[in-house]
Amino acid sequence: xxxxxxxxxxxxxxxxxxxxxxxxxxxxxxxxxxxxxxxxxxxxxxxxxxxxxxxxxxxxxxxxxxxxxxxxxxxxxxxxxxxxxxxxxxxxxxxxxxxxxxxxxxxxxxxxxxxxxxxxxxxxxxxxxxxxxxxxxxxxxxxxxxxxxxxxxxxxxxxxxxxxxxxxxxxxxxxxxxxxxxxxxxxxxxxxxxxxxxxxxxxxxxxxxxxxxxxxxxxxxxxxxxxxxxxxxxxxxxxxxxxxxxxxxxxxxxxxxxxxx
Amino acid sequence: xxxxxxxxxxxxxxxxxxxxxxxxxxxxxxxxxxxxxxxxxxxxxxxxxxxxxxxxxxxxxxxxxxxxxxxxxxxxxxxxxxxxxxxxxxxxxxxxxxxxxxxxxxxxxxxxxxxxxxxxxxxxxxxxxxxxxxxxxxxxxxxxxxxxxxxxxxxxxxxxxxxxxxxxxxxxxxxxxxxxxxxxxxxxxxxxxxxxxxxxxxxxxxxxxxxxxxxxxxxxxxxxxxxxxxxxxxxxxxxxxxxxxxxxxxxxxxxxxxxxxxxxxxx
Numbered sequence: 179x180x181x182x183x184x185x186x187x188x189x190x191x192x193x194x195x196x197x198x199x200x201x202x203x204x205x206x207x208x209x210x211x212x213x214x215x216x217x218x219x220x221x222x223x224x225x226x227x228x229x230x231x232x233x234x235x236x237x238x239x240x241x242x243x244x245x246x247x248x249x250x251x252x253x254x255x256x257x258x259x260x261x262x263x264x265x266x267x268x269x270x271x272x273x274x275x276x277x278x279x280x281x282x283x284x285x286x287x288x289x290x291x292x293x294x295x296x297x298x299x300x301x302x303x304x305x306x307x308x309x310x311x312x313x314x315x316x317x318x319x320x321x322x323x324x325x326x327x328x329x330x331x332x333x334x335x336x337x338x339x340x341x342x343x344x345x346x347x348x349x350x351x352x353x354x355x356x357x358x359x360x361x362x363x364x365x366x367x368x369x370x371x372x373x374x375x376x377x378x379x380x381x382x383x384x385x386x387x388x389x390x391x392x393x394x395x396x397x398x399x400x401x402x403x404x405x406x407x408x409x410x411x412x413x414x415x416x417x418x419x420x421x422x423x424x425x426x427x428x429x430x431x432x433x434x435x436x437x438x439x
Numbered sequence: 440x441x442x443x444x445x446x447x448x449x450x451x452x453x454x455x456x457x458x459x460x461x462x463x464x465x466x467x468x469x470x471x472x473x474x475x476x477x478x479x480x481x482x483x484x485x486x487x488x489x490x491x492x493x494x495x496x497x498x499x500x501x502x503x504x505x506x507x508x509x510x511x512x513x514x515x516x517x518x519x520x521x522x523x524x525x526x527x528x529x530x531x532x533x534x535x536x537x538x539x540x541x542x543x544x545x546x547x548x549x550x551x552x553x554x555x556x557x558x559x560x561x562x563x564x565x566x567x568x569x570x571x572x573x574x575x576x577x578x579x580x581x582x583x584x585x586x587x588x589x590x591x592x593x594x595x596x597x598x599x600x601x602x603x604x605x606x607x608x609x610x611x612x613x614x615x616x617x618x619x620x621x622x623x624x625x626x627x628x629x630x631x632x633x634x635x636x637x638x639x640x641x642x643x644x645x646x647x648x649x650x651x652x653x654x655x656x657x658x659x660x661x662x663x664x665x666x667x668x669x670x671x672x673x674x675x676x677x678x679x680x681x682x683x684x685x686x687x688x689x690x691x692x693x694x695x696x697x698x699x700x701x702x703x704x705x706x
Contacts, residue, residue: 201614208617212624223634224482228489231482356467363471367478374485376572379477 184281185289192292199295206295210247210302217243217369232374234401239370241310242397246368248303249333249392251296253365257338259291261345262358268348273434284427288342311400325409326399332416333392339419340387342427349430361387368393391415446541447549454553462561469561472513473569476506480573483634495638503575504664505635507566512659513632514558515591518599519547521619524606529613533701544690548599555595583662586672590659593679598655600686607693610700631657651682 196202221243225236234242264287267273276286344357368389372380384390391412398404458465484499492498497505527533536543569575605622609615627633629643630652636644647653658675661667667675 205614205617209620212617212620216624216627219628220633223638224486226640227486227494227638231489232485351463356464356471360467360471363474367474370478370482375481378572379481 181281181285184286188289189292193294196294202295203298206298210298213247213299214302214306217247220369232371234371237310237313238397238401240313241307241400242371242393243369244303244306244308244310245330245397245400246303246393247306248300249330249337249368249396250365251299251301251303252334253337253341254299255293255296257334257341258358259293260288261341263287263291265345265348265355268434271435283431284342284424288338307400314401316402322399322402322404325404326396329391329396329399329404329409329412332412333388333396335416336388336412336419337392339416339423342423343419346423346427346430349433365389371397385415388415388419443541443545446545447552450546450549451553451556454550455556458554458557462557465557465561469514469558469565473510473565476509476513477569479509479633480506483638484573495635497635497637498576500574500576501664503569503573504577505660507569507573507575508660508664509632509656510566510569511559511562512591512594512656514562515555515595515659516598516655517554517558518551518595518602519606521602521606521609521615521622524603525609525613525615525619528606528609528701537698544599544603547603548596551599552595578666579663582669582672583667586676587659587662589676590662590679593676593683594655594659597651597679597682597686600683600690601651601655604686604690604693607690607697610697626652629653630655631660635661651686654679654682 221236221239224231224239229235231239264273267276267287273283273287276283276290279286341361344361347357364383364387367375367379367383372383372390372394375383380390395404395408395412398408480502483494483497483502487494487497487499487502527536533543536546539546605619608618628639629647629650631647636647636653636657639647647657654675658679662672662675
């Protein structure tokens, strides 16, 4: 079976499921607006006092906020629902059904769910990014746009890898529900460029939970801060995390005993 | 009265034992929660430094005090969530609780009060860690500590009433998440959870005096972190009592009307 076809099929099922509940679209939209309002109030409180924060001006921080909302939407639409289901499967032993299917199981557990309405945040985030770039009054070059997209894709892959590794801990410790909370909490730190945090925290946000690569680096691409060295580093880390996640998953699978064992 | 005390003691004991069993999960929860104040602290310390040392009367040192106390107050402020009410009402779980000879809110208050004991135990090392990294400036008197002790429980009760009332909205409409988010947004801004009130525009500060939010975050934090006069400390406690009584009244009225809307399926 063609994996792309399979992924697309699951995507379609997810979309069709959610299209049944159209009111949820408006609720999601309302919630996005509340989140934006709070974000803008936070920014305006800061900029009521100063003109720039650690070298980032208002429009540039708006771009960071846009990327943060966008990536948050990607996480909640495509990554989090899958990981929640995977975690539940391990706890209840129903992972058996996924294991019995004739495709790679890591791939399967990563594509089964899709929360379509969360894409509202992706769109809203893109709009904010667009507005921010417009306000910056610099013409974005093609190279910048490409670097932005590449950084976003790599950031999403890194977040996926880390999330997948942490969820795989469910093979050893059954109760990992709180990890979702932990992850959401840490992701919130990406609202601001990681450069403002103290060293120990910045290191954690770069390598432990790669919020830096998921949010700050794409924003750097938009604001002319990105060096090709950073982009190269992002690529290296993406590959490393993907391989690491794969190894931990394989290791964990050995501890899995199934529903009837 | 006696039976209430017995009930509270028993429920708190169960809750303490349960929560200690999952201490690792609690620790994760705590760390996840810590990120929020650290973000505010870092942003505002940076602003203070850029302004030449202080902003709105706070220095990086006093910001650190504010947000470290914040972490304890936030933990004390965890109450049964409106999302929990939503689940209870939607799933019909409430039926079971209505059968008991005691108002369901008592078990919420007691269980979460028990959790506080565990939370404070986990909080102490966390606070030590934060103190090490952010170097807060402490300037507390015995009276402040005493008032703080009462103020955090006052905040807990006020927030319990408010969020329970919010949760009861589920009796009328089942699509409540947006309403909840709106409420939490308002609370964030008007309570001192986001920034100390002195950094807010004056009209927001004036408005917040007449709303309950400030008495659940800003006031308890400032009793310990700020320098309030004894008169301010005591009148603050007085305001908390007023809001607790108003909350009790509101919750009782709402409860009576709301239960008429309830129709459980099984449960």
